[in-house]
Structures are given as structure tokens and as C-alpha cells.
Amino acid sequence: xxxxxxxxxxxxxxxxxxxxxxxxxxxxxxxxxxxxxxxxxxxxxxxxxxxxxxxxxxxxxxxxxxxxxxxxxxxxxxxxxxxxxxxxxxxxxxxxxxxxxxxxxxxxxxxxxxxxxxxxxxxxxxxxxxxxxxxxxxxxxxxxxxxxxxxx
Numbered sequence: 001x002x003x004x005x006x007x008x009x010x011x012x013x014x015x016x017x018x019x020x021x022x023x024x025x026x027x028x029x030x031x032x033x034x035x036x037x038x039x040x041x042x043x044x045x046x047x048x049x050x051x052x053x054x055x056x057x058x059x060x061x062x063x064x065x066x067x068x069x070x071x072x073x074x075x076x077x078x079x080x081x082x083x084x085x086x087x088x089x090x091x092x093x094x095x096x097x098x099x100x101x102x103x104x105x106x107x108x109x110x111x112x113x114x115x116x117x118x119x120x121x122x123x124x125x126x127x128x129x130x131x132x133x134x135x136x137x138x139x140x141x142x143x144x145x146x147x148x149x150x151x152x
Contacts, residue, residue: 028054029144034077034135040144042069047141049073051083051105063104067141071095074138076129083107084129086122088138 029040039054049065067073072088083105087096096112110125
């Protein structure tokens, strides 16, 4: 009887420790942009961004974007729910790249290029989408701060 009680107590302690570890290294934020909800799930392996509300316990195999935990992202929702994805211009190694794995979504990814002509074209494209009135969100992932968001 004592052994059974001891094992149950140890199992309880292990479960509590695992939940504590998981909660310390991962957290999620949800943002509604237009008619779409985005999940930003910051993990030790990067920030996973899903264009839907995701409550699963494991990282999805498809339909996500991955950005650096120190990077940033701006996402516009264009015509026919096309996602227009821009990395935020942050000058830290690897912070300006976003991996897109979105087979169920229409999207266009605009990589950031550091040449002056390309930077101007990059900024003009962002300004174009803002002027079109597309709903958008911009997130600085390091602090998970919502730096820009359109008002519906």
C-alpha cells in the first residue's frame, strides 16, 4: 500500500514538473485580423505562426510559418484571403527570414533584401498594401508586442 501511494505521489510530481517546463518554454498569443485569427506560438525552436486558432499540443506539420524568436513579421490579408508575408526589418542574424509551409493557403512571401534598391521596393510594397486597405498585423516576436494592426 505504501509503495502504491509513493508511486502515485512521484507520478503526480513528475506531471507537475513537465507541465511547468512546457509552460515556461512555450506560450501562445491569438490575434484577430479581419476575419482571420492568427496563432503565434513562441517555442525554444522559433515562433510558429498559424493563420488559424491552434490549440494542439505539438507543432503542426503543415499550414504554419516559422520565424526567429528575435524577428518580426508583417502579414496582410489580401483579396481572396491571400496572405502577403513580409519579415520585419530587424538587424539580427537570421531574424529577417520566415519559413512558409502553407499548402492549404494562398500566399506570397516577400523576402527582405539589404541592397538599397531592394529595400526601397520592399518598403513600397508594404505601403501599397496599406494603401489598398488590406487588414494586417505586425508583430515584434522577441517581446511578442503587436506593433501594428489594422482597425476593422
